Amino acid sequence: MAGRHKLALLMAAALLTGSLAACGEPVADAKTLTYWASNQGSSLEFDKQTLAPVLERFEQQTGIHVKVEVVPWSDLLNRLLAAATSGRGPDVVNIGNTWSASLQATNALISFDPQAFDRIGGRDRFVPAALAAAGAPGKAPAAVPLYSLSYALYYNKQMFADAGISKPPATWEELVDVGKKLTNGKQWGLAIEGANPSENAHHAFTFSQQYGGEWFDVSGKPTFDTDQNVAAIKRYIDLMAVDKIVNPSNAEYAKNESLSDFANRKAAMLLWQAAGSAFQAQGMSPEEYGIAHVPFPANPPAGGKKVNSMVAGINIAVFRHSRNLEGAMEFVKFMTSDAEQVALNKVYGSLPSVKAALADPAFAAPEQKVLAEVLNSTASPLPQVTTESQFETLVGAVMKEQFANAANGKPITAAAIRAKLKAVEQRMKG
Known part of the structure; x- marks a missing residue:
């Protein structure tokens, strides 16, 4: 138990300082993050253009620059697993929500326990159906919903x-x-x-x-x-x-x-x-x-x-190996904020994963109405x-x-x- 307590203290310290570095490696610039985004739009270039003003707003608010790479779906899972195994890769990633439990089992992603949820505005902000595909039952989620789909x-x-x-x-x-x-x-x-x-x-x-x-x-x-x-x-x-x-x-x-x-x-x-x-x-x-x-x-x-x-959708997660955990959590909070949830999901035609944004008139169109009806009534999460x-x-x-x-x-x-x-x-x- 003493060992676990010591580990918990070390992890808490890392979260506070944002400096969970690999042994012997220098601490990364606290003003920079790397982000692997999934391909949501009609092309990789479309996603880069969509994300550019979003990331610029984040940098203006926080002073943190985000280096983004849009990864095709055909490559994303293998690259995530490689990063989880090697301990090297981006700070923040998009993952297919069906992979949440599989990636959770690698212990490479931080857990969104009550304290972590508090840092991004609270668990109650999120649509329950979207949270159903965020990790294994009975465990703290390994990611939080970003784009919801059915x-x-x-x-x-x-x-x-x-x-x-x-x-x-x-x-x-x-x-x-x-x-x-x-x-x-x-x-x-x-x-x-x-x-x-x-x-x-x-x-x-x-x-x-x-x-x-x-x-x-x-x-x-x-x-x-x-x-x-x-x-x-x-x-x-x-x-x-x-x-x-x-x-x-x-x-x-x-x-x-x-x-x-x-x-x-x-x-x-x-x-x-x-x-x-x-x-x-x-x-x-x-x-x-x-x-x-x-x-x-x-x-x-x-x-x-x-x-x-x-229950379809994209979750956003943070790698434990990030050397800027504080900034990574700020980025997750920003991407799941009401304003950015409206802006991003409006472009992609998907559904916001937070309740306040989902109530926006932008998601009252026939397509989004049907998607929401399915998600909240006849959709079930993959095992x-x-x-x-x-x-x-x-x-x-x-x-x-x-x-x-x-x-x-x-x-x-x-x-x-x-x-x-x-x-x-x-x-x-x-």
Whole structure:
């Protein structure tokens, strides 16, 4: 106990001085921070331009200069894990909220205990649904919410009208039926990102919830090859393989190409998180598309849950190895302030993670209204277990392979999916 007490005192001293340096290394300039931002907009350059005035305001208020790098999603997790392992990297980072528990397990991020929350204005400021994906249950969060999101169904109004469709589908059966009417050789019913493991895993989670399944048991052990999970994956892959409402080329999509297909009228529907700003960047006006809740099964199986989205979003975290912890905490406080939450989320079309900002009229538009309805009623956080990031990587890769098979005309069978899931489950168990 004495050792723990001494460690706690040392950590407290480091927080006060902002000088938690690696052994033998000089203390960094207290007026400088490094920040890895996630790619939220239509391009890395768009994000740099969006963040530039924000970081300038922070420097004017605090005198602290922030060196920012916008990191593509395809690289972010690996770079975060490398920084966590090496003890070298930025001071402040954006993380996908689904990775919170996995990164928390590395002990590389500071914990937002009551004292840390007090330093950024208090825990009660944050939207409870957003905090649900900030770390393992029963532990102090490893990060705090920055941008809140949920999945929604986007649809092209004119393409629907031309096909004689009066309203968006509310069930998967209706989506397939509508998708077939909208697929005609020049356009497709639905666009997806078949080569994007994280995107695949998000849909695997949602379908599994609707089918009454779970990817982990209560102890955090993987339960991948269950009937429900197999059926969940097959239902999603079959949108291409059996229903043929998805262009086979989508099996190679991994970098937001599906958004371009939708914005350029090559696909009539899209399942995505806060896509409006990306559409606008490609010349599509908000009047051209509608937004609806993600469908549910017409006849839910026993145990099926009323879930149609994971709790999506971006969290902001501070590395313990930062040599300017005081400045890092000031930056988190600034980025989660009411004013900056309104400014940033307004640009990105996402939802503020703090209550006061969410009440701003800027978030009363149809898109944000639907996203908020889903987030606060029918969204569920992905399992907050230490191996969640492995789940996304491995199960997402299984689905990527199945999409590739579907694109090449190979049959997609429950037996083949089960075998692949069983193999990655065994890999997870080591």
